Amino acid sequence: MAERFLTFRVDGELYALPANQVAEVIRLPAMARVPHAPKGLLGLANLRGSVLPVASVRGLVGIEESAEATTRAIVLDGAAPVALAVDVVEALVAVETEQIETRQAELATRPGERLKGAFAADGRNAIAKILDIEGLIGAAFRQEARARPRRALARVAVQEGGIDGKAGGDDRQMLVSFDVAGQEYALALDVVQEIVDTPEALAAMPASEALVLGVTPFRDTLLPLLSLRGLLGFTNRVERTDREKIVVTRVGGALVGLLADRMRSIFPADTDLIEKIPPVLSARAGGEAKISAIYRGENGRRLVSVLAPDQLFREDVMQRLKASGGSTGEGDREAPGSQREQRQFLVFRLGDDEFGLPIEAVDEVARVPDQITRLPRTPKFLEGVINLRGEVLPVVDQRRRFDMPALHERTARRLVVVRTERHKAGLIVDSVSEVLRCPADEIEPAPNLSNETVKLVHGVVNLEQAGRLVLLLDPAELLTRAERGLLDTFRAKAERAVL
Missing domain, CATH: 2.40.50.180 (CheA-289, Domain 4)
Structure with missing residues (x-):
C-alpha cells in the first residue's frame, strides 16, 4: 500500500508531511508580528478572509531563521488551519508503507526534531524525514499555556472613562483634535465614527464646490469626502500629503468624511474650560459660525476650536450630501432592535x-x-x-x-x-x-x-x-x-x- 507525502527543504534538510494533512501551498504571505510570540511563530496572515497563524519549521526544529531562504508556506488542513513556512517545496511522492523506516529516523534526529519516520526520497541517497508536526506545534506553543476558556473580545472593564464622551468619572469631555491650516480643531469623541487614512480611490464630482472633494468607497457604501479647509473658509492645499486624515462622522443621518491636515490628539477636556462661542461670532456667516465652543487648555496657552457636525453645512449642501451617497450602507443601518453592536x-x-x-x-x-x-x-x-x-x-x-x-x-x-x-x-x-x-x-x-x-x-x-x-x-x-x-x-x- 502506498502513502503520499509532500517533501520540502529547510536549511538543506529534506522533510516530508503526509499529503492528506496539506490543504495547499502558497507563497510566504505578508504577516502581522505577534508581540512576545514564542520561537517558531512568525505572525498572523490573511488567507482569503481568514486569519491564519504562520509557524516557521526552522523555529520549530531549532534551526536559525533566514528571511531570505524562507519562501513558501504549506497550509495544513484541519479544524484550526496553520501555515508552515519552509524554504523550498520539492515534490509530491508516493511511498510504499514497507519502505518507511521508523527506527532509523529515531537514530537520525537532530536536536529539536520530532519525527514519525523516514524514507529514501530518490530510492538511494536523499532521506526525507517525516515530521511529527502536531508534536512540534504542541511543544512549541502550548507547553506553557494555562487552561482558559476561549472568549470573544469583551468590553474592557475600566473604573473610569467610557465611549459616551465622558472621561474619568468627573466632568470631562473626550475630544479628538486635528490640524486644519495650522490651527487646532476638535470634535467630541462620541460623534466620530472612525479616523482613517486618505483613500487612494477618489471619484471627483462634476460641478461641485471646492469643499466637495468627491466620493470614495467606505465599508459597503460610498463616502462623500469634504475638505475641512473649505468648510472653515481656508484655501485648499495644492498638494496632498501622507499626514492627512479622514474624520468619519454622521451629519443629519448622512455619513461623511472630513479631510483634516493631520490628526493631533485624543484628550479629556475639563468641561469648565469649554466655553460656548460668543454670540457676536456665532451670528456671522464665516468659518467662525462652524465653531460651537472653545477649549482653553494649559492655562489658556492652548486654544482648541470645538466643531459641531450639524453646524458645518448649509441646508442645500446637506440635501446634496444625502443625494450623493451619504446615506448609511447595509452594514451601518440603525434599524431599531436590529443594530449590530x-x-x-x-x-x-x-x-x-x-x-x-x-x-x-x-x-x-x-x-x-x-x-x-x-x-x-x-x-x-x-x-x-x-x-x-x-x-x-x-x-x-x-x-x-x-x-x-x-x-x-x-x-x-x-x-x-x-x-x-x-x-x-x-x-x-x-x-x-x-x-x-x-x-x-x-x-x-x-x-x-x-x-x-x-x-x-x-x-x-x-x-x-x-x-x-x-x-x-x-x-x-x-x-x-x-x-x-x-x-x-x-x-x-x-x-x-x-x-
Whole structure:
C-alpha cells in the first residue's frame, strides 16, 4: 500500500508531511508580528478572509531563521488551519508503507526534531524525514499555556472613562483634535465614527464646490469626502500629503468624511474650560459660525476650536450630501432592535505592525513629553515617569516592552494614556494612525496557537480589502503580573520623588 507525502527543504534538510494533512501551498504571505510570540511563530496572515497563524519549521526544529531562504508556506488542513513556512517545496511522492523506516529516523534526529519516520526520497541517497508536526506545534506553543476558556473580545472593564464622551468619572469631555491650516480643531469623541487614512480611490464630482472633494468607497457604501479647509473658509492645499486624515462622522443621518491636515490628539477636556462661542461670532456667516465652543487648555496657552457636525453645512449642501451617497450602507443601518453592536479601537503602529486598543480604555493621546523623569533600578520596559496635570504617570516604551529595536526617527511618536482596573500608564508608540470602528461580530478571535506570552492578543480585525491585520490588545495584559507589581512599587517611589 502506498502513502503520499509532500517533501520540502529547510536549511538543506529534506522533510516530508503526509499529503492528506496539506490543504495547499502558497507563497510566504505578508504577516502581522505577534508581540512576545514564542520561537517558531512568525505572525498572523490573511488567507482569503481568514486569519491564519504562520509557524516557521526552522523555529520549530531549532534551526536559525533566514528571511531570505524562507519562501513558501504549506497550509495544513484541519479544524484550526496553520501555515508552515519552509524554504523550498520539492515534490509530491508516493511511498510504499514497507519502505518507511521508523527506527532509523529515531537514530537520525537532530536536536529539536520530532519525527514519525523516514524514507529514501530518490530510492538511494536523499532521506526525507517525516515530521511529527502536531508534536512540534504542541511543544512549541502550548507547553506553557494555562487552561482558559476561549472568549470573544469583551468590553474592557475600566473604573473610569467610557465611549459616551465622558472621561474619568468627573466632568470631562473626550475630544479628538486635528490640524486644519495650522490651527487646532476638535470634535467630541462620541460623534466620530472612525479616523482613517486618505483613500487612494477618489471619484471627483462634476460641478461641485471646492469643499466637495468627491466620493470614495467606505465599508459597503460610498463616502462623500469634504475638505475641512473649505468648510472653515481656508484655501485648499495644492498638494496632498501622507499626514492627512479622514474624520468619519454622521451629519443629519448622512455619513461623511472630513479631510483634516493631520490628526493631533485624543484628550479629556475639563468641561469648565469649554466655553460656548460668543454670540457676536456665532451670528456671522464665516468659518467662525462652524465653531460651537472653545477649549482653553494649559492655562489658556492652548486654544482648541470645538466643531459641531450639524453646524458645518448649509441646508442645500446637506440635501446634496444625502443625494450623493451619504446615506448609511447595509452594514451601518440603525434599524431599531436590529443594530449590530459597534466597537471602536485606537490603532497605533510599531514598525510595520498595527495594534488596536479599545477606545474606552484610552484616556488620551498626546505628544511624547520632552521631560521624562528617570528612576534608578527600574525594569527595562519602564522609560520613567511624568507629571500629567498633577498625576504621576509611569511611561512604558512599548518598543522596548515588545523587544523591538529603538526607533531612530522619533518625531511622529505618541503617548497613549491607557487605564485598566488597577493601573494607568502612558505607552510610547511609533505613531497613532486612526480610530477604527467595526461590528463586534466581525472581530475574529485570536488563533488558539499560542502560549501564555501571547494571550494579550484577544482578537483580530481583518481588513482584507486593504490587506491589513490589526491585532487587538487587552490593556490588562500589556504587563505581566510581576511587572504590574513592579509598576505599583515604582509608582509609590515616583510620587515621593516627583511630588
